[in-house]
Amino acid sequence: MSEPVPHRIDRTELVWPGKYDEQGALLEPPRLNLPFQVLESFAGGAAGWRNRLIWGENLCVLASLAGELAGQVDLIYIDPPFLAGRDFTHSSGEGLRTQAYYDTWGGGRDAYLTMMWPRLLLARELLSERGSLYFHIGPNVNHYVRALLDEIFGAERGTEIIWKRTTAHSDSNAYGTVHDKILFYTRTARAIWNEQFLPHDRKYVDGKYTGRDPDGRRYMLDNITSPNPRPNMTYVWKGHAPPAMGWRYSQQKMAELDAQGRLWYPDSKAKRPRLKRYLDESRGVPLSSIWTDIRPINSQAKEDTAYDTQKPEALLERIIAASSEPGSLVLDFFCGAGTTLAVADRLGRRWIGCDLGRQAVQTSRKRMLESGARQFEILGLGSHERKYWQAATFGDCAPDTAYVGFILDLYGAQAQEGRHLHGRKGQALVRVAAIDSPVTNAQVEAALAEAAERGVQEVHILGWDWDLSVRHRADVRFLVIPREVMQSRAVERGDIRFFELAHVQLEVIASGTGVRLHLRDFVLPSVEPATGWKWSDYIDGWAVDWDFRSDPFTSRWQAYRTRHNRELKLETPAYTYAAPAVHEILVKVTDIFGNDTRHLVRWESK
Numbered sequence: 001m002s003e004p005v006p007h008r009i010d011r012t013e014l015v016w017p018g019k020y021d022e023q024g025a026l027l028e029p030p031r032l033n034l035p036f037q038v039l040e041s042f043a044g045g046a047a048g049w050r051n052r053l054i055w056g057e058n059l060c061v062l063a064s065l066a067g068e069l070a071g072q073v074d075l076i077y078i079d080p081p082f083l084a085g086r087d088f089t090h091s092s093g094e095g096l097r098t099q100a101y102y103d104t105w106g107g108g109r110d111a112y113l114t115m116m117w118p119r120l121l122l123a124r125e126l127l128s129e130r131g132s133l134y135f136h137i138g139p140n141v142n143h144y145v146r147a148l149l150d151e152i153f154g155a156e157r158g159t160e161i162i163w164k165r166t167t168a169h170s171d172s173n174a175y176g177t178v179h180d181k182i183l184f185y186t187r188t189a190r191a192i193w194n195e196q197f198l199p200h201d202r203k204y205v206d207g208k209y210t211g212r213d214p215d216g217r218r219y220m221l222d223n224i225t226s227p228n229p230r231p232n233m234t235y236v237w238k239g240h241a242p243p244a245m246g247w248r249y250s251q252q253k254m255a256e257l258d259a260q261g262r263l264w265y266p267d268s269k270a271k272r273p274r275l276k277r278y279l280d281e282s283r284g285v286p287l288s289s290i291w292t293d294i295r296p297i298n299s300q301a302k303e304d305t306a307y308d309t310q311k312p313e314a315l316l317e318r319i320i321a322a323s324s325e326p327g328s329l330v331l332d333f334f335c336g337a338g339t340t341l342a343v344a345d346r347l348g349r350r351w352i353g354c355d356l357g358r359q360a361v362q363t364s365r366k367r368m369l370e371s372g373a374r375q376f377e378i379l380g381l382g383s384h385e386r387k388y389w390q391a392a393t394f395g396d397c398a399p400d401t402a403y404v405g406f407i408l409d410l411y412g413a414q415a416q417e418g419r420h421l422h423g424r425k426g427q428a429l430v431r432v433a434a435i436d437s438p439v440t441n442a443q444v445e446a447a448l449a450e451a452a453e454r455g456v457q458e459v460h461i462l463g464w465d466w467d468l469s470v471r472h473r474a475d476v477r478f479l480v481i482p483r484e485v486m487q488s489r490a491v492e493r494g495d496i497r498f499f500e501l502a503h504v505q506l507e508v509i510a511s512g513t514g515v516r517l518h519l520r521d522f523v524l525p526s527v528e529p530a531t532g533w534k535w536s537d538y539i540d541g542w543a544v545d546w547d548f549r550s551d552p553f554t555s556r557w558q559a560y561r562t563r564h565n566r567e568l569k570l571e572t573p574a575y576t577y578a579a580p581a582v583h584e585i586l587v588k589v590t591d592i593f594g595n596d597t598r599h600l601v602r603w604e605s606k
């Protein structure tokens, strides 16, 4: 083993175990250029830029975006886990709580900083010359993160904002922490900046705006004497002698103000006229770095999606208005319930959001649809991300064997040699599908034939993706490998659940020259039915592509439950085809656990 090289310290920096390797090389972000795959697109809108909701681990996502969009993002807002030491959930309207994301770190602060560092380096690369980054952070690590940002952006580029997020809060034997910080850094000194203002408070208005025009317009009086000597502005105005330094305005400007009724005249020529400053023209008080006027989301508010840690839209409105312009590209790579995306869309910005949680992606997807946004796509890195994880986790030596062993272990099966089968669980033989290709019927038949040779009746197939022709059958259990196996915290906490592939029953109803679909049944074999629940209660939403030719799935009709509307339509309106032909209708059902089930129907239109 080579000797560690001591790190030379020639400037102030934050160092933690993990920042440098044993040879003294600084931790660098990976240079990936993985291709994105469209998982779902939405019909509507013109061709051109499509906003993106990306389901994936953000390191791979940022590294892949950097190849395409370096220097093009005007605003990044992130609200990552805060090292809070607890995990967060999402709740459906029926009280079902599912894991949303983890904020417990095996390696504590060091692991947190090691996670954050390469992401921030990539974030800076993505920013345009006029770009800014806002890093929303809680009290546990904000000072460390600030040191990282100083190092990456330069201390002179940063400002710290305090957001008072709650009112009363008492911590035992300490001051109640009622604020978060938002660390604001600009890439250069030329960042987009639209100054924001707060309305004047009432006491100030009542004390200052004491004048009223006959129409009720309120004003305050300002003096019109020049602050510096201005001999050319020393003239008599309507019988009023000039001040010693002269007037503030030229004679022509004075006449204009007078014609507009903006000059106030005293009752004596010995006193001076003054300028009326109207309340309704005042932009208010310039916003400073302490924000106390934005309240946390009220659980009855329309914007509440029941996603733990969701931030108020008003906060994002302020940030997006201050540091971007219409058409700017806004990025949030810890997007959660999609607050940044919803506000960016409403304010006419382009956007990219990324999250690794299925509940986060499903919540953001519904939020965007509900707000009427259609100009977006849901993307993922699919098997490329999995291959990256496989190499990073198992190294280069026999990664396939190590991967199969890892999955078998999580499934509670023992490894066993075979051609198409890899393990045994109780009476069943188990196949773990390849990491980079969908399970096909041919693989299913081969596994069954091998099991029959070995005198075994029961076969379990674990897979990531499924060829559309693979259908429910009595002699095989199809189990989905959840993407959470790639999250070490989920694995450590034993939160890995292999759901059996669900199956859908649909009625296809001819309707004139068109067709309607009616959902008749949805079976989630791995879920014990809860008392009083109907099959449809397990569905969170469904979407239809009336003319699926091949990927990507284009959602042309959707129905889904929201926090405030728990009803779900089970029948589509009629869809009419332009010309008679055989069509492939693809239906995607998303269950309340966030899993998708796809079902293909062939239909001949007359």
Ligand SMILES: C[S@@+](CC[C@H](N)C(=O)[O-])C[C@H]1O[C@@H](n2cnc3c(N)ncnc32)[C@H](O)[C@@H]1O
Binding pocket: 056, 057, 058, 059, 079, 080, 081, 100, 101, 102, 307, 309, 310, 311, 312, 333, 334, 335, 336, 337, 338, 339, 340, 354, 355, 356, 357, 360
């Ligand atoms: C505090 S929440 C964001 C909430 C969001 N600002 C909102 O208003 O809804 C943090 C999010 O980061 C996501 N996350 C954590 N680690 C991630 C990673 N490595 N890649 C992508 N997303 C991640 C979590 O799933 C979680 O949804």
